[in-house]
Amino acid sequence: MKSSQSKERFLSAFERFQKGFAASPDWLRDLRRAGIACFDELGFPTTRDEEWRFTNVEPIVSTSFESANGAGKILRPEDLYSRSFIDSAYNRIVFVNGIFCPEHSSVRGLPSNVRVENLSAALTTDDGVIEPYLSRDTRYRQEAFVALNTAFTEEGAFVLVPRGVVVTEPIYLVFASYGNGFPVMSHPRNLVICEAGSQARIVESYVGFGEQPYLTNVVTKVVGEEGAIIDYYRVQREASKGYHVGALSARMSRNCSFTAHSVTLSGSLIRNDIHALLDGEGATCVLNGLYLLDGKQHVDNHTEIDHAKPRATSQELYKGILSGTSHAVFNGKILVQKDAQKSDARQTNKNLLLSENAVVNTKPQLEIHADDVKCSHGSTIGQLDTDALFYLRSRGLDAADAQSLLSYAFASDLVGRMRIAPLRARLDDYLLTSFRRSQS
Amino acid sequence: MDSFREGISMLQIKNLRAKIGGQEILRGIDLSIRAGEVHAIMGPNGSGKSTLAHVLSGRESYEVTGGEILYEGKNLLAMTPEERAREGMFLAFQYPVEIPGVSTTYFLKAALNAVRKHRGLEELDAMEFLSLIKERMKLVEMEQSLLNRPLNEGFSGGEKKRNEILQMAVLNPKLAVLDETDSGLDIDALRIVAGGVNALRQKDRAMIVITHYQRLLNYIVPDFIHVLYDGRIVKSGSKELALELEVKGYDWIKDEVAAVQ
Ligand SMILES: Nc1ncnc2c1ncn2[C@@H]1O[C@H](COP(=O)(O)OP(=O)(O)OP(=O)(O)O)[C@@H](O)[C@H]1O
Ligand SMILES: [Mg+2]
Numbered sequence: 001m002k003s004s005q006s007k008e009r010f011l012s013a014f015e016r017f018q019k020g021f022a023a024s025p026d027w028l029r030d031l032r033r034a035g036i037a038c039f040d041e042l043g044f045p046t047t048r049d050e051e052w053r054f055t056n057v058e059p060i061v062s063t064s065f066e067s068a069n070g071a072g073k074i075l076r077p078e079d080l081y082s083r084s085f086i087d088s089a090y091n092r093i094v095f096v097n098g099i100f101c102p103e104h105s106s107v108r109g110l111p112s113n114v115r116v117e118n119l120s121a122a123l124t125t126d127d128g129v130i131e132p133y134l135s136r137d138t139r140y141r142q143e144a145f146v147a148l149n150t151a152f153t154e155e156g157a158f159v160l161v162p163r164g165v166v167v168t169e170p171i172y173l174v175f176a177s178y179g180n181g182f183p184v185m186s187h188p189r190n191l192v193i194c195e196a197g198s199q200a201r202i203v204e205s206y207v208g209f210g211e212q213p214y215l216t217n218v219v220t221k222v223v224g225e226e227g228a229i230i231d232y233y234r235v236q237r238e239a240s241k242g243y244h245v246g247a248l249s250a251r252m253s254r255n256c257s258f259t260a261h262s263v264t265l266s267g268s269l270i271r272n273d274i275h276a277l278l279d280g281e282g283a284t285c286v287l288n289g290l291y292l293l294d295g296k297q298h299v300d301n302h303t304e305i306d307h308a309k310p311r312a313t314s315q316e317l318y319k320g321i322l323s324g325t326s327h328a329v330f331n332g333k334i335l336v337q338k339d340a341q342k343s344d345a346r347q348t349n350k351n352l353l354l355s356e357n358a359v360v361n362t363k364p365q366l367e368i369h370a371d372d373v374k375c376s377h378g379s380t381i382g383q384l385d386t387d388a389l390f391y392l393r394s395r396g397l398d399a400a401d402a403q404s405l406l407s408y409a410f411a412s413d414l415v416g417r418m419r420i421a422p423l424r425a426r427l428d429d430y431l432l433t434s435f436r437r438s439q440s
Numbered sequence: 441m442d443s444f445r446e447g448i449s450m451l452q453i454k455n456l457r458a459k460i461g462g463q464e465i466l467r468g469i470d471l472s473i474r475a476g477e478v479h480a481i482m483g484p485n486g487s488g489k490s491t492l493a494h495v496l497s498g499r500e501s502y503e504v505t506g507g508e509i510l511y512e513g514k515n516l517l518a519m520t521p522e523e524r525a526r527e528g529m530f531l532a533f534q535y536p537v538e539i540p541g542v543s544t545t546y547f548l549k550a551a552l553n554a555v556r557k558h559r560g561l562e563e564l565d566a567m568e569f570l571s572l573i574k575e576r577m578k579l580v581e582m583e584q585s586l587l588n589r590p591l592n593e594g595f596s597g598g599e600k601k602r603n604e605i606l607q608m609a610v611l612n613p614k615l616a617v618l619d620e621t622d623s624g625l626d627i628d629a630l631r632i633v634a635g636g637v638n639a640l641r642q643k644d645r646a647m648i649v650i651t652h653y654q655r656l657l658n659y660i661v662p663d664f665i666h667v668l669y670d671g672r673i674v675k676s677g678s679k680e681l682a683l684e685l686e687v688k689g690y691d692w693i694k695d696e697v698a699a700v701q
Pocket of ligand 2: 534
């Protein structure tokens, strides 16, 4: 009952959104309509869906979200910068409540042939570059949130790194949200294309402000052509009532290397889907993930690594630290297709429980159709080492500090793998202080 | 024990009993230590030496079932491990714990500042700390590169023990318990570690040195030697006792104990 009412709300929001379609190309209008039709048919997932067994989206379903109308309250740059770990010198494209904010954005430090634009602007001048990527992305037929995002596709980051171009400075894609008198929803659509032999570092940063609920429902597509090297970061620092559903799909061609670091620091209900398709021989994919939960937070990471071609390598390490009555879900699927001989896939999920009332559901899923492959997976759920705690306390650290230091230590190797030094340093600081805070 | 002596004891252990895993390991220990003294504790494997060291430093997995411990006149057993450390107790572990992800410097600075704060001293900043630690490292001839590595992780046995003594030198305790700090060391390392410990001998600091070997006591000459056997101190004496034990082993003591019972 409730669910269908909520569906109606999104359908009527789409009706209103549709009135502003005039400027959009035909194919996009058709795509959006296909998206809303699929959403209508699929409805919101429930815990009866295998892929959503442990994640109840009821809080999203029962909230009346509206798209933001215009810029609204202006965010102070200092607040935006400090919360998203950036500063004014960084190359960044900023969206507030899903709407592009030119006054906060600056990409002057990039080579001139690298494109970093608002997707909606790129679409109006599009010479056929974007269309095939959006049209051929058919996940909306199975996934309700992707369908919803497809229906509302308008703004988001479009990044194009041309053939052979090496971008050394990180590119930040910042998505800030805050309830603007009513619960705001946004459906950012990002498209990142790294052409053959190019190289880039991209940081998606999600930050939330205020006490009101909001929904960020983002879909990102990353395309790595032959030999591209992509270092991808996603940092989620959503507000206490922030709901975030994100679907990242990456396709790697031959010898492409894609490394993703996903860090979830805060938010109320978070669901991250990553689909990595190793679509060329010798492609490499590294998925690193870190999630910190306390209070009643819920974070669900679903990853799927699809070995479609031979001799590709994937390595996945996700680590979680949970306190309070929080709940984390990790579902890591590795699919090795029939012809993907000599695939090498490793997956590890480690969880540290700081409270007896926190819950982790972790599940590896291997589906292997080739015979000459190396595949391994493992998961652990543990508590802090009492010997280590005592050692630290015997030197004068109080119990809370000893615990926070060991929690930090648990997470630190993942932070250490990040290649952007300033981001690494800020995360380090954040972790040390936040563990201390969560004790007091 | 006369009241004069009691008055100036730094540590007084009275009829201490303790259990672990349902088994009574310490079965009535009495020991009194004054500032400036070095007491060696020897005894066969499993006799309860490390248990005593851990009970002194407040390890919660040991259950104290009887007796009391006074440290500078205060009830030690009512204090948490960190309170004991801040009040000047230090345990050099027989098996120092490896802590991946925490650098030795970071850890030691946090520990030192916790202790200093408790003692009403200014916390040291990074520069001040670095110069202190550099100076203290000379004492144990430790490589500076170890400081940036995760605490004890992948350290050799000797490096771990040196690191324990370095920590002691930095934290400046009043009462140090060294649990087999000499085990697993080669000849040079033994000399260096023992030299470091000796340099830290002061008239206002007491030490309990747990060891199996006379050779350590050649370097760190104790004022008293106690033999712990089956959870009790069954014999105490001067430094000559160690020589006797080295030659004769523990059987004669076991026999003596058996004869009394
Ligand atoms: N967790 C435990 N559960 C049960 N028994 C234990 C536990 N820990 C120690 N013990 C027992 O307590 C006894 C005393 O151990 P302790 O480590 O104090 O001996 P020790 O004198 O230090 O020996 P060593 O010379 O080998 O270091 C041993 O018999 C040991 O097996
Ligand atoms: Mg021992």
